[in-house]
Each structure stands twice: as structure tokens, then as C-alpha cells.
Amino acid sequence: MNYITIIWLLSTFILSFTGILVLYFPIHVPQILRSFFKYGKAAEPYEKYYHFLRVLELPKSWFVHFYIFASILYSFVTWMICSVYFQKKQVPSFVLDLLHIFAGPNQRASASPEAVVLVESLLLLHIYQRLYECVNVNVFSAGKINILHYCVGHGFYVGVALTILEEAPGFSLNETRELTHYSWSSVKWYQAFGVLLGLWGIYLQHSSHVILASLRKNSKGSVVTYHHQLPSGGWFDWVSCPHYFAEIVIYMAMNLILGGHHGNWWLVCLWVICNQVLAAIMSHHWYKSNFKEYPKTRRAIVPFIL
Numbered sequence: 001m002n003y004i005t006i007i008w009l010l011s012t013f014i015l016s017f018t019g020i021l022v023l024y025f026p027i028h029v030p031q032i033l034r035s036f037f038k039y040g041k042a043a044e045p046y047e048k049y050y051h052f053l054r055v056l057e058l059p060k061s062w063f064v065h066f067y068i069f070a071s072i073l074y075s076f077v078t079w080m081i082c083s084v085y086f087q088k089k090q091v092p093s094f095v096l097d098l099l100h101i102f103a104g105p106n107q108r109a110s111a112s113p114e115a116v117v118l119v120e121s122l123l124l125l126h127i128y129q130r131l132y133e134c135v136n137v138n139v140f141s142a143g144k145i146n147i148l149h150y151c152v153g154h155g156f157y158v159g160v161a162l163t164i165l166e167e168a169p170g171f172s173l174n175e176t177r178e179l180t181h182y183s184w185s186s187v188k189w190y191q192a193f194g195v196l197l198g199l200w201g202i203y204l205q206h207s208s209h210v211i212l213a214s215l216r217k218n219s220k221g222s223v224v225t226y227h228h229q230l231p232s233g234g235w236f237d238w239v240s241c242p243h244y245f246a247e248i249v250i251y252m253a254m255n256l257i258l259g260g261h262h263g264n265w266w267l268v269c270l271w272v273i274c275n276q277v278l279a280a281i282m283s284h285h286w287y288k289s290n291f292k293e294y295p296k297t298r299r300a301i302v303p304f305i306l
Contacts (some may be wrong), residue, residue: 008267198253205246
């Protein structure tokens with residue numbers, strides 16, 4: 001039994017089903033779950049009997065913890081992958097045991113060593129970029145996030161790391177070490193295109209975060225306000241949340257690098273798409289409710305479509 005598949009399917013279903021209820025049928029959703037989805041600027045005041053939920057709130061600025069944790073985790077994973085493919089070292093036994101537990105006894109490689117290295121490198125760059133932005137670019141308001149959101153954020157990055165390794169050559173007890181041969185000449189054209197697409201997604205996300213941060217800073221870079229303002233410029237002229245769209249692009253680019261053969265990576269992409277689309281629609285609704293001059297042609301996350 002592959003528990004990684006089960007976890008991605010179950011978590012995506014819960015996320016999507018609950019998110020749709022929160023968006024369109026909020027009266028049927030307990031506030032503890034609504035507070036998980038509606039955080040930051042979209043957060044709603046607690047009802048009379050739910051004030052105790054404040055003890056489950058954490059500062060929104062704690063988003064940085066996701067990327068501190070992920071940068072450490074993925075630095076280790078990247079080092080381990082490079083050691084196996086370039087230096088022909090053994091995979092640590094505890095990693096093999098962990099993958100055997102979560103992926104099951106039928107674990108098999110579906111990706112090439114070249115694809116795994118490229119995906120892991122792109123993912124590590126993305127994590128470092130987000131850590132840099134949280135520390136040096138983003139201006140966090142006094143908004144809160146639910147502790148459940150905080151836990152899911154950390155769990156997501158653990159799940160992604162396991163998903164990459166479970167179908168990576170050489171990371172199974174059932175495979176021979178000959179599968180770990182790496183050759184740059186074996187990189188396919190679509191993998192190179194996937195890397196370029198992923199880099200563009202990282203650039204789009206960064207430029208969007210810079211625009212959002214500039215709304216709270218003066219020309220000297222000093223923070224002058226923590227209030228939300230109407231963003232414009234760049235992809236904000238077409239969608240409310242280009243940074244969420246960029247996140248989808250980055251993970252789909254990795255799927256392209258993997259050649260679409262990595263079964264559970266499709267589930268990672270599905271989770272990312274559902275999460276980012278739901279968050280974008282909620283932000284879009286908030287913008288429309290709070291800015292009368294909000295452009296009517298601007299969509300939530302996909303230009304001209306959604």
C-alpha cells in the first residue's frame with residue numbers, strides 16, 4: 001500500500017470539499033475550519049462562542065518558518081541526491097526505511113536521475129527564493145493564521161520531499177545501483193523547457209511579491225503602512241493573485257521535467273492547484289468587496305478565464 005498516494009488524495013479531497021463549502025456555503029462550516037481558509041486580510045471576526053479559537057492563532061509572519069524548515073530539509077535532500085548520482089554513495093538506510101514504510105514494498109523508479117536532479121534543484125531554488133522574500137521583501141501585516149494552517153504547511157514540504165524520492169532511481173530497496181548513472185547528455189529538450197518555465201514562474205512570483213511589498217513602503221524602502229492597498233502593474237493588471245498562479249506554474253514545470261510519468265507528482269500538482277485556486281478566489285472576493293474601483297476585467301488567478 002502506498003501511503004503517499006493515499007495522503008495526497010485524501011488531503012486534496014478534504015481541502016477542495018471544505019474550501020468550496022467555505023466559499024459558497026459558509027454557514028455549514030464550523031468557524032475553526034473557516035479560520036483555516038480565511039486568514040490574513042480575508043479573516044472574519046470570531047462569533048460569540050468561538051473566541052477561544054484565538055489561542056489557536058499564530059502571527060502571519062510565521063510563514064517564514066515554512067521556508068526555514070524547507071530550506072534545511074531540501075538542502076539535505078539535494079545533497080543526498082547529488083551524493084548518490086554524482087559520487088555513487090549509498091542512500092542512508094533510514095531514508096530507505098522511511099520510503100519503504102510510506103511508499104510500500106512495490107516502490108519503483110519512474111523518473112530518470114537527470115529529471116530528479118533538475119526538479120530538486122529547481123525546488124531548492126524556489127524555497128531559497130521564498131525564504132529570501134519572507135526575510136527581505138514581504139511586509140507582513142498583523143494578520144493571523146490558524147495553527148492547523150501552520151502544521152499543514154510544514155507537512156506539505158515533507159510530503160513533497162518523500163514524493164520526489166519515492167520514484168527516484170536508487171532510492172528503493174528493490175533496485176540495483178546501475179540505475180543511478182547520471183549523464184547531462186541524457187537531458188531531454190522538454191526537461192530543459194521545463195527548467196526555463198520553472199525559472200519564469202519563480203521570476204513572476206518574485207516580481208509579484210515585490211509589487212505587493214512596494215504598496216507598504218516608501219521610495220527609500222521603509223515600511224509606511226501595514227494596510228492592504230489595491231495592487232497594480234505586472235500581472236496584477238490581469239489577475240488578483242499572480243503569485244498564486246506562479247506557484248502552479250512552478251510545480252507544473254517540475255511535472256514536465258519528470259515527463260509526466262511520476263504518478264504521485266500529478267497528485268502534488270493537483271493539491272497545489274486546488275490550494276492556490278481556492279486562496280486566489282477568496283482574495284479576489286475580498287478585493288472586490290473592499291475596493292469599489294476594482295477592475296471588473298481582472299480575474300482571480302488565470303488571465304481572462306478564472
